[in-house]
Amino acid sequence: MPALALDSSSWYQVEIGPRLTATAEFVFLNWSGLAGEELVSHLYRVRDQAWTVSKYPCVGLWMFLLDGIAGFPQFPAILEIAKQPQAKIIDLGCGLGQDLRLLAAHGVSTENMWALDIDDGLWKVGYDLFRDQTQMQAKFLHADFLKVDPALNQGLSPLRGEVDLMLASQFTHLFDWADQLTASKNMVDLSKPGTMIVGFQQGRETARAIPRPWGMMFYHNKDSFLQLWDVVQQQTETKWKLDITEIQLKDWGMLDVDVAWMPDDHMGLNFILTREA
Numbered sequence: 001m002p003a004l005a006l007d008s009s010s011w012y013q014v015e016i017g018p019r020l021t022a023t024a025e026f027v028f029l030n031w032s033g034l035a036g037e038e039l040v041s042h043l044y045r046v047r048d049q050a051w052t053v054s055k056y057p058c059v060g061l062w063m064f065l066l067d068g069i070a071g072f073p074q075f076p077a078i079l080e081i082a083k084q085p086q087a088k089i090i091d092l093g094c095g096l097g098q099d100l101r102l103l104a105a106h107g108v109s110t111e112n113m114w115a116l117d118i119d120d121g122l123w124k125v126g127y128d129l130f131r132d133q134t135q136m137q138a139k140f141l142h143a144d145f146l147k148v149d150p151a152l153n154q155g156l157s158p159l160r161g162e163v164d165l166m167l168a169s170q171f172t173h174l175f176d177w178a179d180q181l182t183a184s185k186n187m188v189d190l191s192k193p194g195t196m197i198v199g200f201q202q203g204r205e206t207a208r209a210i211p212r213p214w215g216m217m218f219y220h221n222k223d224s225f226l227q228l229w230d231v232v233q234q235q236t237e238t239k240w241k242l243d244i245t246e247i248q249l250k251d252w253g254m255l256d257v258d259v260a261w262m263p264d265d266h267m268g269l270n271f272i273l274t275r276e277a
């Protein structure tokens, strides 16, 4: 019964090894003014600070340094949306907020950015990680995205039907099927025709629920993700173009040792969901 027995030490890797990608180096250099040995020692210090706050694999396995959405072939199109004048961008389950910094390092203004998380701990560490307490203008929304009613929440209500780009990396996979439906419908509430939802998350070749320390996770394959979004579209009476790619975790940049605790059918899903109507 290994799934239940797993604890967070299974996904803690001490050494940074080859995990510092060119993408991350670009962001730290251009947004934070950090490079070389200074950057590496900074990363060791702040990563361990982040681990005391939150014991997710994205922290323990240095996944905040992956190429992530910058590795998508559609990254130029994502940037184009983000750079539209007054484009509104929200990072859901933002954690450290590296995806917002990625856009910022590519010249996207942070003035119309929002970051939402149930816990503000990683977001606060993010200011230290990116040394940008004064230049990062994104507004942090402290909310449980499963319980929040966007119509009633002071921070979210002005964003209903207004968001151009939603970032949702390693977020909704944390939940079971029913909660993923709730979260996805809340995303639709914030969207308008043309909105893009972008992210990547863990999947399994055989879609199934697996228990984790924070709750029951439903790991999708492409078919089950499409099924979920069929239901979302029916229940919200919206139409979305669903571009979902199954990918090997090594193609995200994960090492063999990073995935050793996972079942053999581990994989990742990259998704770009574009609202058509």
Ligand SMILES: C[S@@+](CC[C@H](N)C(=O)[O-])C[C@H]1O[C@@H](n2cnc3c(N)ncnc32)[C@H](O)[C@@H]1O
Binding pocket: 056, 057, 058, 063, 064, 092, 093, 094, 095, 096, 097, 116, 117, 118, 119, 122, 143, 144, 145, 146, 147, 168, 169, 170, 171, 174
């Ligand atoms: C695995 S981390 C991913 C962080 C970041 N998006 C990334 O790609 O590294 C998941 C984040 O979602 C947040 N989270 C979990 N449940 C949430 C909820 N119900 N509402 C809002 N945020 C939640 C966690 O606090 C955590 O920061």
